[in-house]
Amino acid sequence: MVSITFLGTGGGRFATIYQTRSTGGMLIEDRGRIHLDPGPGALTNMARLNMDPGFTDAVLISHCHPDHYSDAEVLIEGMTRGGINTRGLLAGSVSTIDGIDGIRPAISDYHRQLPSRVLSMRAGDEADIAGMRTRFTPTRHTDASGVGAVFETSAGTVSYMGDTAPREEVTASHEGCRVLILNVTRPFGARLRCHLCSEDVPAIVERLRPELTVLTHMGVKMVEQGPEEQALRLERMTGSRIVAARDMMRLDIGDSLRVNAPTLL
Ligand SMILES: [Zn+2]
Ligand SMILES: [Zn+2]
Structure with missing residues (x-):
């Protein structure tokens, strides 16, 4: 059984x-635990769920x-038991780890x-991340070095497209996914450049045909419009299962896919 806990949506x-x-990102738990994109709220929500960093x-x-990295340094201290045990892996885009084009690294020399x-x-690199073969995928975003990721879990392929504008080469890099996680920042009729909006979802879902698509990374307008209604409209358009994530929601991936309601809010 693989589980994904949404510490922020x-x-x-x-x-x-x-x-x-x-905006705490998500935990992907299989043979090990990956914390993906730990933005503000990651540690607070782990404490609320009694999950030990x-x-x-x-x-x-x-x-x-920062909505993807701001809690990362403290999380690294947690992963290494206060910096005492050298363990674990830190992986990120070139901008995050090394800095690029005037963007400083997100992580200090000490924490690295x-x-x-x-x-x-x-994009195109592969690595073993917490026991999961992981392939990094391209994005088209204001951080030009940003990546998405495809995780080969024990329950099939989980794809995270990351922050990106809709592009053919981005979609194509996620072929074969069982679960597709999309950062859909805006609802229908409120396009924002360099991000996915509800309008972009049907073409992506119809191309990739995942068993389940999860919408997350919602902006204020998306939340105001009602993410569940957006997901329902998209389900009707595509005939595919689409869920709007909620903070603290857990998705269990086994023979079937089970969406568990938030345990705390
Ligand atoms: Zn973002
Ligand atoms: Zn971004």
Whole structure:
């Protein structure tokens, strides 16, 4: 059984500033535990769910925007038991790990030396991340070095497209996914450049035909419009199963896919 816990389902500047939804990223648990994109609220929500950051095996940061990395340094301290045990993996885009084009690295020199391994990932790279074969995928976003990821879990392929504009080559890099996680920042009729909006979802879902699509990384307008209604409309358009994630929701992936209601809010 693989599980994905959504420690936050908000994204974009204002949903992050005002915490319209939390922005703590997600935990993917299979043979090990990956914390993907630990933005503001990651540690607070782990505490609320009684989940120990010390059991984190890998911290993965898709790009150098604070809704994806701001809690990462403290999380790395948790993963390494206060910086005492050298263990775990830190992986991220070139901007996050090394800095690029005037973007400083998101992680300090001190915190980069705490994990056992640090990987700076480009689209097309592959790595073993907490026991999961992981392939990094391209994005088209304001951080040009941003990546998405395809995880080969023991329950099939889980795809995370990351923050991106809709592009053919981005969609094509996620062929064969069983579960597709999309950062859909805006609802129908409120396009925002460099991000996915509800309008973009049908073409992606019809091309990839995943068993389940999960919408997350919602901006203020998306939350105001009602993400569940957006998901329902998209389900009717595509005939495919589409769920709007909620903070603290857990998805269990086994022979079947089970969406568990938030345990705390
Ligand atoms: Zn974002
Ligand atoms: Zn971004």
